[in-house]
Amino acid sequence: MNHEELVALDHQYAMQTYGRFDVDIDHGKGATLYDLAGKEYIDFSSGIGVNSIGYGNExxxxxxxxxxxxxxxxxxxxxxxxxxxxxxxxxxxxxxxxxxxxxxxxxxxxxxxxxxxxxxxxxxxxxxxxxxxxxxxxxxxxxxxxxxxxxxxxxxxxxxxxxxxxxxxxxxxxxxxxxxxxxxxxxxxxxxxxxxxxxxxxxxxxxxxxxxxxxxxxxxxxxxxxxxxxxxxxxxxxxxxxxxxxxxxxxxxxxxxxxxxxxxxxxxxxxxxxxxxxxxxxxxxxxxxxxxxxxxxxLDEDALAAVTEKGNYIRTRIAHMGLSSLGESRGLGLMIGVEVKGEESNKVLAARLIQHGLLVLTAGTALRLLPPLTITMAEIDKGLAILEQTLV
The missing domain is CATH 3.40.640.10 (Type I PLP-dependent aspartate aminotransferase-like (Major domain))
Structure with missing residues (x-):
C-alpha cells in the first residue's frame, strides 16, 4: 500500500474526526520513525506522550x-x-x-x-x-x-x-x-x-x-x-x-x-x-x-535524571538559535512548550517541521515537544538541526 491508497482507505471507511497531517507512519526504532515510502522522521511527539520508551524496545x-x-x-x-x-x-x-x-x-x-x-x-x-x-x-x-x-x-x-x-x-x-x-x-x-x-x-x-x-x-x-x-x-x-x-x-x-x-x-x-x-x-x-x-x-532514577537533562538541553539549544518565529520556552523535563511569534501560527510551523522530518505537536499558541523519554542525544541533535534549518 502506498500513501495515496492509505489516505483513500481512511477517507472511505474511517470517521473524519481528526485533522491529520498529510503523513503516514509505518514503523520506527528508538525515536526515529519511517513512512511507507521510507522517509525518516525524528519524533518529538511520542504519540502525544504515549510512546514513553520509544519504538521497538526489545x-x-x-x-x-x-x-x-x-x-x-x-x-x-x-x-x-x-x-x-x-x-x-x-x-x-x-x-x-x-x-x-x-x-x-x-x-x-x-x-x-x-x-x-x-x-x-x-x-x-x-x-x-x-x-x-x-x-x-x-x-x-x-x-x-x-x-x-x-x-x-x-x-x-x-x-x-x-x-x-x-x-x-x-x-x-x-x-x-x-x-x-x-x-x-x-x-x-x-x-x-x-x-x-x-x-x-x-x-x-x-x-x-x-x-x-x-x-x-x-x-x-x-x-x-x-x-x-x-x-x-x-x-x-x-x-x-x-x-x-x-x-x-x-x-x-x-x-x-x-x-x-x-x-x-x-x-x-x-x-x-x-x-x-x-x-x-x-x-x-x-x-x-x-x-x-x-x-x-x-525509567529508573538515572533515566529520570536524564529526562531533566535532555529537557534543559533542548530548551537551551532552542533559545540559542535566536529564531524570529519562536519565543521563550517553558515546561518540566521533556514536556516543553515553545511560544510562537510572528504572523504564522503554531499549526503552520508544525506542518512545515513535519514536512521536513520532525514530528512536533501544538498546544494553545505554542509548539509542544514531547519526545520519547529514552530519545538519544544524537536523535535530539538531529531533530534540533531540522528545527533550526526549517524555521531559520
Missing amino acids: KWVAAITAQAQKLGHISNLFYSQPYAQLAQTLCRRTGMAAAFFGNSGAEANEGIIKMARKYSFDKYGKGRGTIITLKNSFHGRTITTLTATGQDVFHNYFFPFTDGFRYAQAGSIDAIQEVAGHDVCAVMLELVQGEGGVYPMDPEYVHNLAVLCAERDWLLLVDEVQTGVGRTGTLFAFQQYGIIPDGVSFAKGIAGGLPMGGFLVNERCRNVLGPGTHATTFGGNPICAAAAQVVLDT
Whole structure:
C-alpha cells in the first residue's frame, strides 16, 4: 500500500474526526520513525506522550509477547499477577496506597471524580459534589471530563453537560475561594497544563492549595495523564511539588504504547470505592500491565535524571538559535512548550517541521515537544538541526 491508497482507505471507511497531517507512519526504532515510502522522521511527539520508551524496545516487545502467549485477558472477577505487581511498583515508587487500572486518561479522570464525590457523600451526604477545576485545563473527551475542562471552546455541541463543576483562574488561591461554597468536595488540577499550552503551576500556589484542601476537607485531585510516568523528570510531577494528593490519574506513557490508564489514591481514600461502585472490563489487562512494568523498570532514577537533562538541553539549544518565529520556552523535563511569534501560527510551523522530518505537536499558541523519554542525544541533535534549518 502506498500513501495515496492509505489516505483513500481512511477517507472511505474511517470517521473524519481528526485533522491529520498529510503523513503516514509505518514503523520506527528508538525515536526515529519511517513512512511507507521510507522517509525518516525524528519524533518529538511520542504519540502525544504515549510512546514513553520509544519504538521497538526489545524488552517491551518480549514482555508483551511472553504475556500474550500466557494470558491475554481475564475478568477482574479473578486475580492475576501482572496488574498486582504493577500496582505494587507504582505504590512503592510514589508513596501512594492503592491503584485502580482502566484504559484511558479520560476514564482515569472519571474515576477520581467519582471517588471524590463518593468520599464526600459517605461523610456528609448529598449536596456536596461540586469539583473546582482550573481555567485553561484539559481533562478528557467524555461528557463529564469535557465539563471538567476549563476551556469554553470545548463546551459546545454536546449539551446537556454534567452538573457539578466550577472554574477558577490558575495560580490564585483567592480565585478558588471566590467560587467555593458548602457544596464543594474537591479541587482538580494539572501540575503542568498540557493541552492549554504547557504551563507549569507555581510550587507555592500548589502548596497553598493543598493546605486549603486539607482545611476544608476537599480532596486534592491531580490529573497526571500527560505529566505522569517520567515525563517531567520524576515518576510523577507531584513528587516535585512536595505534596501527597488524594487521587492521581495517569495514562498515556504508562504502557509505552498500549492503551492503559488508571489512578492512585492515598491511604485515606483507599477504601472509598468498594466492590460494585466502580469497574471496567479491560482494566488491568495482563498484556498492558506487563508492558507497563517494563516501562517503569526502564525509567529508573538515572533515566529520570536524564529526562531533566535532555529537557534543559533542548530548551537551551532552542533559545540559542535566536529564531524570529519562536519565543521563550517553558515546561518540566521533556514536556516543553515553545511560544510562537510572528504572523504564522503554531499549526503552520508544525506542518512545515513535519514536512521536513520532525514530528512536533501544538498546544494553545505554542509548539509542544514531547519526545520519547529514552530519545538519544544524537536523535535530539538531529531533530534540533531540522528545527533550526526549517524555521531559520
